[in-house]
Amino acid sequence: MSTNEERKSSKTQENVVLIGQKPVMNYVTAALVQFNGGSSEVILKARGKAITRAVDTAEILRNRFLKDVKVKKVEIGSETITIDNQTKNVSTVEIVLSK
Amino acid sequence: MSTNEERKSSKTQENVVLIGQKPVMNYVTAALVQFNGGSSEVILKARGKAITRAVDTAEILRNRFLKDVKVKKVEIGSETITIDNQTKNVSTVEIVLSK
Numbered sequence: 096m097s098t099n100e101e102r103k104s105s106k107t108q109e110n111v112v113l114i115g116q117k118p119v120m121n122y123v124t125a126a127l128v129q130f131n132g133g134s135s136e137v138i139l140k141a142r143g144k145a146i147t148r149a150v151d152t153a154e155i156l157r158n159r160f161l162k163d164v165k166v167k168k169v170e171i172g173s174e175t176i177t178i179d180n181q182t183k184n185v186s187t188v189e190i191v192l193s194k
Numbered sequence: 195m196s197t198n199e200e201r202k203s204s205k206t207q208e209n210v211v212l213i214g215q216k217p218v219m220n221y222v223t224a225a226l227v228q229f230n231g232g233s234s235e236v237i238l239k240a241r242g243k244a245i246t247r248a249v250d251t252a253e254i255l256r257n258r259f260l261k262d263v264k265v266k267k268v269e270i271g272s273e274t275i276t277i278d279n280q281t282k283n284v285s286t287v288e289i290v291l292s293k
């Protein structure tokens with residue numbers, strides 16, 4: 096049971112690309128690898144300043160590399176992070192791409 | 195006829211908040227003014243690095259000021275801009291908020 100759930104959760108994680116501070120092409124490549132590996136859906140997740148990079152990743156991917164990829168859903172939200180006892184709100188974005 | 199069309203297009207522009215490089219609270223206030231002026235829908239538009247600020251604006255507005263505001267739609271896209279004969283792609287975002 097627990098093995099099943101673990102497998103399921105690791106599978107869910109597989110098609111998620113977490114967007115950070117690296118050059119945008121790194122994330123485009125990561126998403127490409129996911130799609131070429133058979134995923135029909137890839138989720139780009141970002142927060143804070145990386146949000147712009149997530150949108151760039153989606154746009155470069157579908158305009159230059161995989162013309163049949165569509166933006167299925169874009170969700171925005173907030174997360175509260177605590178650094179040195181200071182809480183701070185940070186915006187998040189989730190872009191669901193599908194073939 | 196033309197007057198009508200002008201009026202219509204100026205009305206469409208009224209509930210659009212263009213997000214730029216100013217502090218995020220400026221845009222939160224601008225959107226608040228729109229909603230309080232009777233708009234049931236406000237569109238936040240941004241491109242490039244301002245995309246993060248557009249998401250921040252939407253989140254601050256609905257978490258702190260107008261709890262009944264929902265994110266109706268988020269659309270992403272690209273625009274080609276030409277500066278000094280160099281074309282450059284820039285990502286865009288449109289966040290439709292509604293009460």
